[in-house]
Amino acid sequence: MATSQPTAATAPKKPAKASRKRTDKKSGLPHSSETYNRWFREMYLMRKFEERCGQLYIQQKFGGFCHLYIGQEALLSGMKEAIRPTDNVITAYRDHAHPLVLGTDPKFVMAELYGKKTGTSKGKGGSMHMFDKERNLFGGHGIVGGQIGLGAGIAFADKYRNEDHVTVCFMGDGAARQGMLHETFNMAMTWKLPVIFIIENNKYAMGTSVERTSNVTDLETLGASYKMPSATVDGMSPEAVCAAIAEAAKRGRKGEGPTLLDIQTYRFKGHSMSDPQKYRTKDELATYVERDPITHVRTVLLENKWATEEELKKAEKDIKAQVEDAIKFAEESPLPDPSELYEDVYVQSDYPFVKD
Ligand SMILES: Cc1ncc(C[n+]2csc(CCOP(=O)(O)OP(=O)(O)O)c2C)c(N)n1
Ligand SMILES: [Mg+2]
Numbered sequence: 001m002a003t004s005q006p007t008a009a010t011a012p013k014k015p016a017k018a019s020r021k022r023t024d025k026k027s028g029l030p031h032s033s034e035t036y037n038r039w040f041r042e043m044y045l046m047r048k049f050e051e052r053c054g055q056l057y058i059q060q061k062f063g064g065f066c067h068l069y070i071g072q073e074a075l076l077s078g079m080k081e082a083i084r085p086t087d088n089v090i091t092a093y094r095d096h097a098h099p100l101v102l103g104t105d106p107k108f109v110m111a112e113l114y115g116k117k118t119g120t121s122k123g124k125g126g127s128m129h130m131f132d133k134e135r136n137l138f139g140g141h142g143i144v145g146g147q148i149g150l151g152a153g154i155a156f157a158d159k160y161r162n163e164d165h166v167t168v169c170f171m172g173d174g175a176a177r178q179g180m181l182h183e184t185f186n187m188a189m190t191w192k193l194p195v196i197f198i199i200e201n202n203k204y205a206m207g208t209s210v211e212r213t214s215n216v217t218d219l220e221t222l223g224a225s226y227k228m229p230s231a232t233v234d235g236m237s238p239e240a241v242c243a244a245i246a247e248a249a250k251r252g253r254k255g256e257g258p259t260l261l262d263i264q265t266y267r268f269k270g271h272s273m274s275d276p277q278k279y280r281t282k283d284e285l286a287t288y289v290e291r292d293p294i295t296h297v298r299t300v301l302l303e304n305k306w307a308t309e310e311e312l313k314k315a316e317k318d319i320k321a322q323v324e325d326a327i328k329f330a331e332e333s334p335l336p337d338p339s340e341l342y343e344d345v346y347v348q349s350d351y352p353f354v355k356d
Contacts, residue, residue: 030239033306035081039238040297040307041315042080043073046097047294048323049106053096053113056327057273062114064126065142069097071268074293075200076101078241079168083249088158090138090151091170093128094200098170102135106322107329116333122344123336144205145171145178148197152188155195155258166194166252168245174205176219185258189226192257196248199260201235202267207279223260235265236291
């Protein structure tokens with residue numbers, strides 16, 4: 001753990017804001033114009049940021065890995081609406097969009113991808129290790145399933161300190177097959193930890209489908225052995241995601257323990273940048289692209305006259321400019337000095353096994 005990054009025990013907490021969830025009486029929709037407008041802008045930012053990342057990676061502007069979130073945005077917008085700024089988030093390596101939705105300036109995320117000193121992990125983490133201490137984002141983890149136990153640990157710290165925060169712990173459908181899940185579920189239920197385990201079920205772990213991974217394809221049932229409240233959720237709908245996470249968060253804050261949500265989504269791009277995608281059909285992809293959450297939210301805004309076409313076009317233009325500014329910032333930022341190589345690796349500055 002880097003010295004500049006939080007441990008669960010030291011992370012500063014901002015005061016909780018009141019929940020913003022409101023039903024819009026006139027339209028009958030579960031959220032207000034304000035929320036749909038914010039969802040549109042958030043999801044559009046995630047999408048454009050990731051599209052540019054894909055292009056920049058191909059141009060070899062930055063190296064390492066690059067796993068894009070395109071198609072899965074409704075999960076994060078739904079989550080953001082359901083939780084408080086004081087809650088914690090931890091995820092795997094498909095993590096560029098998580099800081100964006102939590103409010104990290106895109107330029108710091110882009111700088112991290114470029115390995116620059118101004119990046120969220122001072123350029124030493126790269127694509128798979130986005131952190132933001134102020135926003136309680138605990139990474140960005142490259143070991144599949146590694147963050148499952150860490151997420152429960154963060155929740156344990158909050159429970160120990162009598163905080164009413166919850167931890168949202170994301171994992172892929174592939175990660176859900178790791179042994180770590182079972183050990184963690186067992187203790188999280190035994191100790192009734194305030195953690196929401198979310199399977200970002202995009203149907204594939206690299207090129208391996210859920211069906212090829214196990215006899216049990218209904219991932220919600222993984223909670224059953226531990227009597228963990230579990231549900232399957234439509235991940236192309238920010239409304240459904242928000243409702244499920246809000247309910248889980250309520251339970252967590254009341255001391256009733258963890259929840260498992262199998263949130264069914266789809267990634268529109270390959271696993272990473274070098275993926276010929278022979279394991280899926282174009283038709284399958286098309287059925288999910290038809291349900292693009294950005295198109296859905298755009299339609300809601302226009303149909304309810306909560307935004308005009310011109311306003312949305314203007315928002316799109318502004319967001320594209322914001323992403324270009326982030327790229328410029330990343331390109332113009334300095335690389336970390338080689339002398340910093342061993343800094344921020346361990347909290348203990350004189351950790352004996354690193355320096356000569
Ligand atoms: C412990 C471990 N095993 C294998 C890998 C290689 N690997 C990287 S991503 C991945 C697939 C994980 O898929 P999933 O959990 O569904 O997440 P997604 O990429 O779909 O978001 C694998 C096997 C790894 N990083 N860590
Ligand atoms: Mg997956």
